[in-house]
Amino acid sequence: MGKDILKGESRDGYVKIDRYNESKIEAVATHYKDILSQLGEDPEREGLLKTPERVAKALQYLTHGYDLKPDEILKSAMFEEDYSQMVVVKDIEVYSMCEHHMLPFFGKAHIAYIPNGHIVGLSKIPRVVDAFARRLQVQERLTNEIRDCIQNTLQPKGVAVVIECRHLCMAMRGVQKQNSVTTTSAFTGSFLSNDKTRAEFLRLITASLD
Ligand SMILES: Nc1nc2c(ncn2[C@@H]2O[C@H](COP(=O)(O)OP(=O)(O)OP(=O)(O)O)[C@@H](O)[C@H]2O)c(=O)[nH]1
Numbered sequence: 633m634g635k636d637i638l639k640g641e642s643r644d645g646y647v648k649i650d651r652y653n654e655s656k657i658e659a660v661a662t663h664y665k666d667i668l669s670q671l672g673e674d675p676e677r678e679g680l681l682k683t684p685e686r687v688a689k690a691l692q693y694l695t696h697g698y699d700l701k702p703d704e705i706l707k708s709a710m711f712e713e714d715y716s717q718m719v720v721v722k723d724i725e726v727y728s729m730c731e732h733h734m735l736p737f738f739g740k741a742h743i744a745y746i747p748n749g750h751i752v753g754l755s756k757i758p759r760v761v762d763a764f765a766r767r768l769q770v771q772e773r774l775t776n777e778i779r780d781c782i783q784n785t786l787q788p789k790g791v792a793v794v795i796e797c798r799h800l801c802m803a804m805r806g807v808q809k810q811n812s813v814t815t816t817s818a819f820t821g822s823f824l825s826n827d828k829t830r831a832e833f834l835r836l837i838t839a840s841l842d
């Protein structure tokens with residue numbers, strides 16, 4: 633039996649990720665032992681003895697989104713409700729890994745939808761972000777996948793997604809720009825067809841609570 637990596641999650645959409653896959657961990661760890669040698673390190677020195685296994689577990693965690701079903705996550709908490717104004721969840725932390733270098737990119741997602749008879753449990757929106765972010769990604773696809781999942785599952789009058797991230801592959805290597813932030817956006821429905829709706833969303837995500 634594997635060890636819990638995400639505690640207390642057992643419903644549809646989450647169920648498959650709450651255990652380490654021991655055989656996968658072992659296979660990945662074996663490769664990492666070899667990688668340490670190839671990098672000129674001694675994998676037998678004390679500090680590195682457990683490193684291959686730690687890296688394998690970390691990587692399984694950082695890519696556990698492959699085992700999640702984001703549409704099931706949304707469906708598990710959809711409620712009929714007569715509310716037709718914009719719902720905005722902003723400043724959702726994003727941690728993902730770029731598929732080109734397998735280095736982190738991280739920042740914030742801002743998401744809105746306009747209900748069409750159904751609302752969704754608020755926590756499910758950040759859960760959908762995580763389900764797509766915890767994979768090897770590019771920021772543009774991450775943005776579109778979140779938009780499409782909410783649109784196709786909840787079928788609201790519109791969805792808006794804005795993501796702002798820093799990419800470590802652009803900061804600690806390569807072009808070495810420490811402060812650049814990449815912004816991506818994706819819209820459906822009223823956010824596309826109605827300039828005022830889109831402007832209200834953009835105003836709400838830049839407004840501060842204080
Ligand atoms: N569009 C997009 N590009 C990304 C993302 N994450 C990383 N990249 C870019 O992917 C590109 C890969 O380009 P390559 O020229 O094949 O890789 P490279 O030689 O390592 O490029 P440099 O990073 O410029 O040194 C780089 O320009 C990265 O900045 C992302 O989320 N979206």
Ligand SMILES: [Zn+2]
Pocket residue numbers: 730731732733734735799801802
């Ligand atoms: Zn990269």
